[in-house]
Amino acid sequence: MTLPTTMNAMVLTGHGDLDMYHWHTNWPVPAPAPGDVLIRVRACGLNNTDVNTRSGWYSKTVDDATTGGAFDEVDETDPTWGGRPLTFPRIQGADICGEIVAVGSDIDPARIGERIISDNWLRDPADPDNKDKTGYYGSERDGGYAQYTTIPATNALAVNSPLSDAELATFSCSYSTAEGMLTRANVTATDTVLVPGASGGVGGALVQLAKRRGARVIALASEAKHAEVATLGPDIILPRAPEYLRAALGDEKITVVADVVGGAQWASLIDVLERGGRYTCSGAIAGPMVTLDLRTFYLRDLTFTGSTVIDPQVTRNLIKYIEAGEIKPALAATYPLSELRDAQSAFIAKHHTGNIVVIP
Structure with missing residues (x-):
């Protein structure tokens, strides 16, 4: 197969608004290094990491909600998920589906032609479980907002x-994020899980994956999106932000x-968590600054878990769930x-329920 030497790519040139993206029609096609594969990108999903990194929202100097502007x-010095500077120009886009079209010198050529999705966490091959040695695809290296991209062969599933x-x-992003959260919280069939923002990509994935574990699930979403959220099971x-959440829940016991x-x-x-309950978090799109009464935390024996870098097996498990038909996409x-700028504008404004995808 003869591959082109240039490609279309949406390139991020700095932190800021959507005008920091620049469209190129002659960007160089990358060559796979040893350990890598070259992917022809067929589709790439949008996620909050792309938006937050582009805008610099992760910086501790920002205490507003995610606005996308x-x-x-x-x-x-700290504008990315890992609290480190980003190198520009950068091609973002982590959630790829595509086809392997070339491989690095040490990768079996039999992989050419495989249809893949990405495991977005870049790990040290010699120390894959070390969270301090991780990067994120489309952040620490170029991603899928282009016609072609390279990725470590171990990340092409x-x-x-x-x-x-x-x-x-x-x-890749929404469902692995959700499964990572549920894994950290050790959710089982004995739990009742409350999911704020259930109409979003991660929220919808949380609903499906918690149900897959046998848990009872209560979703919070704007009433205009209830019919679509209902299809997730x-x-x-309940409404997105009931004035009195405890009353709205009735006799439900949230674990x-x-x-x-x-x-806000x-x-x-x-406050609605039962004694011994667990709170797991992987985002703060409505605002990162919150008020905690420590008496609620310790007197109710609560457990809080943050969830960002997920275990390598999580995304591999998702492949099994997809192939078995146990979870469905929320496209x-x-x-x-x-038109990435328009796509991100719609994503930020939550015009749609579920995930938005761009097609190179």
């Missing part, structure tokens, strides 16, 4: 599924809160890659 002040490329591109759907929202409602989420919309 530029912030007045971003400390250039073969998948056998009748789902479309766009549907498969919804799983929660036991109960786990799985949250990527944070913001956060204290009420903690909201697709956009051409050249």
Whole structure:
């Protein structure tokens, strides 16, 4: 197969608003280094990490909710998920579905032609369980907002599924994030899980994956999106932010809160947890600054877990769930890659329920 030497790519040139993305039609096609494979990208999902990294929201100088726009002040020393500077220019995009079209010198050529989705966590091959030695695809190295991309061969996970490329591109970030949260919280069939933001990509994945574990699931979402959230299978759907959450829950006993929202409602989420309950968090799109009454925390024997870097097996388990038909994609919309700015605007504004995907 003869591969092109240039490609279309959406390139991020710095932290800021959407105008920091620049469209190129002659960007060099990368060559796979030893240990890597070259992927023809068929679809790439959007996620909050892309938005937050582009805007610099991860910086400790920012205490606002995720807006997707530029912030007045971003400390250039800590603007990424890992608290380190980002190298520009950078091609973002972690959630790829594509086909292996070339391999590095030490990779079996038999892998050429495999259909894959990405495991987004870049690990040290000699120390894969060390969370201090991890990077994120599309952050610490170029990702999938392009026609071609390279990735470590161990991060290119073969998948056998009748789902479309766009549907498969919804799983890598949202579902691995959700499964990582549920794993950290040790969710089982004995639990009742409360999911704020259930209409989002991670929220919808939390609903499905918690149900897969046999748990009872209560979803919070804006009422306009209740019909779509219902297709994911929660036991109960409540408004996004009930004025009196405890009253709205009635006799339900919440043992786990799985949250990527944070913001003004956060204290009420903690207040409804049963004694011995668990709170697991992998985001704060409504705002990172919250108020905690430590008496609630310790007198109720609560456990809090943050969840970012997931265990290597989590994404591999997702492949099994996908191939067995145990989880389904929540594809909201697709956009051409050249319209990434519009796609991110829709993603940020939550115009859609589920995941948005761009097509190179």
